[in-house]
Amino acid sequence: MATSTTRAPGTSRADLITDAALGLLAERGMRGLTHRAVDERAGLPQGSTSNYARTRQALLEATVRRLAEREAQVLAPGELPMPGGEPWEATEGPDALVAGLALALHRYLTRHPELLICRYELALEATRRPELREFFDATGRQFREPLVALMTAAGSAEPERHALSLVAWCEGLMFSCAAGSYHRSVPTAAELRTGFTELLRGMLGPRGQ
Structure with a gap:
């Protein structure tokens, strides 16, 4: 049985519900995602999730939205974490x-x-x-469009196509490490830097060196 989701100070009820939904998806899969189970996981009175999201479709949409918010804290191109803590600027170069x-x-x-x-669920x-x-797909555009802009700033001659290639490479790596045959062999940060260097070198030519 899943444990209740701990409510951090300042967390809204909507976030508590959708975080609980994400926790259930990760642990039990799509079949384990029910309104009642979310109430139990979130530690809320029965009916709380139904009041927030009346239908399963509404619950799924809210969960997708929360997933995008949490992924944005990690992967949003406009907020890529730099060693010095600042977002990347084109003048800083490919390194x-x-x-x-x-x-x-x-x-x-x-x-x-x-x-x-x-x-994936x-x-x-x-x-x-x-x-x-x-x-x-609409929530996914918040990641794709900034990435196209990022590739444009990096000097890509075909930013749309190169953004797709970059996403495909990352998605393949993430699937392999999360659910595929490399789930016990997550690359180090240094190995990922080598992979990105090789990929960008092929896309950007001399600028990607």
Whole structure:
């Protein structure tokens, strides 16, 4: 039986409910995500989740939204963590960009693997629910569009295509480390820097060296 979600000071009831939903997805999968189970996990009176999200579709949409918020704290290109704590600027060159990308991805893989499991659960559910697919794709644009801008600033001649290649490389790595054959072999930050360097070198040419 899942333990109750601890409510941090200042956490809204909506966040408490959706964080509990994410916890259930990571532990039990989509079948374990019910309104009653969320109430129990969140430590709330029965009916609280139903009052917040009347239907399963509403609960799924709220969970997707919360997942995007939590992923944004780790992966949003506009807030990539740099060694010095500042966002990347094009004038800093590709080395700083590589360092930020590697640090963000390593932090996600080592500290938040449960969010990856939630993402895969919700993505698969979206393939069966057209209305959720539309909502899932809309939340994904908050990551894709800044990444295209990031590649443009880095000097990419084809930022849309290069952003897709970068996302595909990261997604493949994340799946392999979260649910695939490399789940016991998460790359180090140094290994990720090497991978990003090789990838950007192919995309950007001399600027990606």
